[in-house]
Amino acid sequence: MDTLDAIxxxxxxxxxxxxxxxxxxxxxxxxxxxxxxxxxxxxxxxFASLSAVAAxxxxxxxxxxxxxxxxxxxxxFTPLQEARLW
Amino acid sequence: xxxxxWQDILACLNGDEDSYVKLVRRYExxxxxxxxxxxRDPAVCEELVQDVFVEAYFSLKSYRGRAPLLHWLRKIAxxxxxxxWKEQAKTRACVPLQEFDAIETEEPDTVDPAAAAQILHALLxxxxxxxxxxxxxxxxxxxxxxxxxxxxxxxxAMVKMRALRARKKxxxxxxxxxxxxxxxxxx
Numbered sequence: 001m002d003t004l005d006a007i008x009x010x011x012x013x014x015x016x017x018x019x020x021x022x023x024x025x026x027x028x029x030x031x032x033x034x035x036x037x038x039x040x041x042x043x044x045x046x047f048a049s050l051s052a053v054a055a056x057x058x059x060x061x062x063x064x065x066x067x068x069x070x071x072x073x074x075x076x077f078t079p080l081q082e083a084r085l086w
Numbered sequence: 087x088x089x090x091x092w093q094d095i096l097a098c099l100n101g102d103e104d105s106y107v108k109l110v111r112r113y114e115x116x117x118x119x120x121x122x123x124x125x126r127d128p129a130v131c132e133e134l135v136q137d138v139f140v141e142a143y144f145s146l147k148s149y150r151g152r153a154p155l156l157h158w159l160r161k162i163a164x165x166x167x168x169x170x171w172k173e174q175a176k177t178r179a180c181v182p183l184q185e186f187d188a189i190e191t192e193e194p195d196t197v198d199p200a201a202a203a204q205i206l207h208a209l210l211x212x213x214x215x216x217x218x219x220x221x222x223x224x225x226x227x228x229x230x231x232x233x234x235x236x237x238x239x240x241x242x243a244m245v246k247m248r249a250l251r252a253r254k255k256x257x258x259x260x261x262x263x264x265x266x267x268x269x270x271x272x273x
Contacts, residue, residue, distance in 0.1 A: 011225035014203035019122040
């Protein structure tokens with residue numbers, strides 16, 4: 001018997017195999033049901049919370065630094081007073 | 087297409103999830119039978135069957151009803167299975183054929199179908215994913231080149247060429263594993 005014939009015979013037998021049965025309907029419902037809601041609300045809320053925390057941290061440090069300056073705009077020009085520009 | 091299918095699809099598109107449950111229950115056995123060819127691990131197979139129906143649910147708007155729903159679901163199932171094989175390609179461990187010595191039998195027609203399927207699955211697992219897909223659909227599902235091409239969106243010439251090369255590779259693998267001796271089919 002040729003090898004490919006043997007494989008064909010195996011395939012003939014294999015096609016008669018009883019395959020297992022699953023009841024997937026309930027799990028599919030879980031996967032397709034609440035997914036849309038959680039994505040829209042939880043995602044948005046999480047993003048908003050992170051943005052608020054980041055803004056608070058940046059605000060806290062920036063106010064402190066701003067108060068330490070006597071004249072905020074002058075600090076940009078002070079180093080340039082000693083240098084000759086032209 | 088069955089009229090009941092179309093009614094359930096329309097109801098489902100209008101937000102009636104119970105109609106989709108009806109569709110799932112109607113076709114889950116057929117889809118499981120096909121997906122079983124991609125993984126013989128019951129847990130993985132069940133997960134893949136779920137993936138097929140979830141993917142079908144979110145693509146339901148694109149279903150035009152030109153072919154029966156089962157054909158459309160099978161197309162998705164083949165693609166889900168193929169994707170699974172490609173993901174598993176790097177970590178896939180081949181099952182040595184020595185483990186199947188116990189099924190030795192003189193008559194090919196008396197081989198246990200599950201054992202035959204397991205051997206064939208193990209042999210095909212040694213092929214690259216695309217070759218494996220073509221031969222899996224040919225041997226297990228009795229698909230022709232035209233149907234395989236349609237399911238995968240490949241050209242028919244490409245499927246023919248791949249089938250020819252895949253058979254040669256499979257023959258070499260089977261001979262190197264002494265398949266005929268192991269099965270006791272040498273005459």
